[in-house]
Amino acid sequence: MPDTRTQILDIAERFIRTGGYNNCSFREIATEIGIKSASVHHHFPAKQDLAVAVARRYAKNFRAGLGEPAPAGKQPEQQIALFCDVFRSAFASSGLACLCGVLSSESALLPERVQQEIASFVDANVVWLEQALAGGSKKRNKAIHQNARLIYAALQGAMAVARLKQDSRWLDDVSLAISHQQ
Amino acid sequence: MPDTRTQILDIAERFIRTGGYNNCSFREIATEIGIKSASVHHHFPAKQDLAVAVARRYAKNFRAGLGEPAPAGKQPEQQIALFCDVFRSAFASSGLACLCGVLSSESALLPERVQQEIASFVDANVVWLEQALAGGSKKRNKAIHQNARLIYAALQGAMAVARLKQDSRWLDDVSLAISHQQ
DNA sequence: ACCTGAACACCGTTCAAGT
DNA sequence: ACCTGAACACCGTTCAAGT
Numbered sequence: 001m002p003d004t005r006t007q008i009l010d011i012a013e014r015f016i017r018t019g020g021y022n023n024c025s026f027r028e029i030a031t032e033i034g035i036k037s038a039s040v041h042h043h044f045p046a047k048q049d050l051a052v053a054v055a056r057r058y059a060k061n062f063r064a065g066l067g068e069p070a071p072a073g074k075q076p077e078q079q080i081a082l083f084c085d086v087f088r089s090a091f092a093s094s095g096l097a098c099l100c101g102v103l104s105s106e107s108a109l110l111p112e113r114v115q116q117e118i119a120s121f122v123d124a125n126v127v128w129l130e131q132a133l134a135g136g137s138k139k140r141n142k143a144i145h146q147n148a149r150l151i152y153a154a155l156q157g158a159m160a161v162a163r164l165k166q167d168s169r170w171l172d173d174v175s176l177a178i179s180h181q182q
Numbered sequence: 183m184p185d186t187r188t189q190i191l192d193i194a195e196r197f198i199r200t201g202g203y204n205n206c207s208f209r210e211i212a213t214e215i216g217i218k219s220a221s222v223h224h225h226f227p228a229k230q231d232l233a234v235a236v237a238r239r240y241a242k243n244f245r246a247g248l249g250e251p252a253p254a255g256k257q258p259e260q261q262i263a264l265f266c267d268v269f270r271s272a273f274a275s276s277g278l279a280c281l282c283g284v285l286s287s288e289s290a291l292l293p294e295r296v297q298q299e300i301a302s303f304v305d306a307n308v309v310w311l312e313q314a315l316a317g318g319s320k321k322r323n324k325a326i327h328q329n330a331r332l333i334y335a336a337l338q339g340a341m342a343v344a345r346l347k348q349d350s351r352w353l354d355d356v357s358l359a360i361s362h363q364q
Numbered sequence: 365a366c367c368t369g370a371a372c373a374c375c376g377t378t379c380a381a382g383t
Numbered sequence: 384a385c386c387t388g389a390a391c392a393c394c395g396t397t398c399a400a401g402t
Contacts, residue, residue: 004385019291022204025375037376039386047376097287104342105279105287109201119347143362149352150336150359153343157335160286165301170331177332180325181363186366207394219395221367229395 005043007033013054017096020106021051021114048111051103055117058099059124062086066128072136077182079132080151084175087155091162091171100125101156125152151178187225189215195236199278202288203233203296230293233285237299240281241306244268248310254318259364261314262333266357269337273344273353282307283338307334333360 002010011032015024026047030037044050065086071079090096103110103118110118129148134140158174184192193214197206208229212219226232247268253261272278285292285300292300311330316322340356 020202020204020288022202022375023288023291026377027375035385036387038378038388041377042385045377101339101342102287104346105284106202106205107342107346109205115346122343122346146355146359146362149340149343149355153339153352153356154332154336156339156342157283157337158331158339160283160289160338161304161331161335164286164289164297164304170335173328173331174335177328180328204394208396209394217366218368220369220397223396224366227396 004033004035008040008043008050009054009057012050013058013099014096016051016054017099017102020102021047021110022106024051048114051110051114052117055099055103055114055121059117059121062121063124063128068124068128069131076133076135077179080129080182081175081179083129083132083151084155084171084178087159088168088171088175091159091168095163097159097163098156101159104156105160122152154178186215186217190222190225190232191236191239194232195240195281196278198233198236199281199284202284203229203292204288206233230296233292233296234299237281237285237296237303241299241303244303245306245310250306250310251313258315258317259361262311262364263357263361265311265314265333266337266353266360269341270350270353270357273341273350277345279341279345280338283341286338287342304334336360 008029011029012024015028024047026037026040030040040050044053066083087098090098100118100121103114104122107115107118126148129151130140130144133144133147154174154177155171158171162168162170190211193211194206197210206229208219208222212222222232226235248265269280272280282300282303285296286304289297289300308330311333312322312326315326315329336356336359337353340353344350344352
């Protein structure tokens with residue numbers, strides 16, 4: 001049995017990745033654990049503190065899963081395929097979206113600290129993709145820069161539509177289109 | 183001065199495109215117009231009725247803006263550029279996201295009728311892109327199918343990040359990457 | 365047809381109080 | 384340190400009542 005703080009983070013992450021910031025309620029978290037909502041505030045004073053903590057933990061796990069920096073000595077195609085597979089397996093196993101994708105599209109209603117946390121996670125992902133596309137070398141050019149953004153944006157968009165239509169083929173098709181253009 | 187119903191639709195669309203479904207409140211709409219929230223329910227009995235009406239009107243305007251079906255006799259590159267520009271000019275002029283992109287990433291918390299409305303709007307967009315990529319001919323193949331999905335997903339994702347970072351270059355970069363791979 | 369006030373169960377947040 | 388009950392202003396929704 002994880003401690004209360006970890007339970008709160010787990011449940012909050014699930015709520016946010018399911019339906020966004022407003023779908024994550026202190027009262028529902030409390031009910032699921034079996035405490036009162038005021039007790040959740042003891043661990044995370046305000047909702048933005050909880051969201052920032054969820055985002056930090058999520059980013060750390062995501063980076064650990066990918067390997068950081070992008071593992072050298074592999075072909076760019078393999079690394080890009082690995083990146084795509086993170087999204088595809090998340091959808092296949094849990095149906096949960098990327099925390100980042102959900103919160104990005106809600107950014108206007110997020111506290112600024114939460115926005116900044118999500119923004120730096122996006123940056124980290126794009127840097128990873130640029131490393132992967134450069135194949136471990138130091139070269140960076142406009143094509144790599146734009147292509148990394150394209151891949152990241154397309155996966156976020158495809159994840160959203162796959163969840164909307166409950167159809168993993170959207171993620172499959174976009175992953176294939178990405179790999180074909182390498 | 184538009185009628186009350188139109189005012190409600192206008193304000194609701196702005197709220198949803200700013201921060202999603204939960205960011206759109208009957209009470210706030212009512213306050214902005216100068217009536218009571220119970221009066222808004224006279225025009226739209228439940229929130230899902232309002233959301234469906236907003237989605238229908240939005241989809242109609244979007245299609246009218248693009249020209250439907252994709253105007254024949256133009257080069258695919260020009261038509262794809264046109265599609266990208268819809269997103270870029272929406273961001274530049276109003277900072278508002280695509281209604282669809284916002285609601286897609288929240289789909290788990292939407293009433294099913296709203297989900298279906300958004301899903302069919304996505305379909306219409308992809309069909310438009312497939313027509314554009316096929317250059318007016320009847321030919322459809324896997325590459326066109328996947329590419330249309332890639333373009334749509336990438337623009338939705340890029341819009342989300344552009345709003346998160348308040349940086350239109352994300353949309354510019356992704357539009358360029360899309361045009362380069364044609 | 366259009367609007368309102370009042371009620372209901374929800375929400376985040378605060379705070380004094382308990383252990 | 385961790386939890387609670389009670390209060391506050393918010394939310395969608397309903398409904399009887401007004402014009």
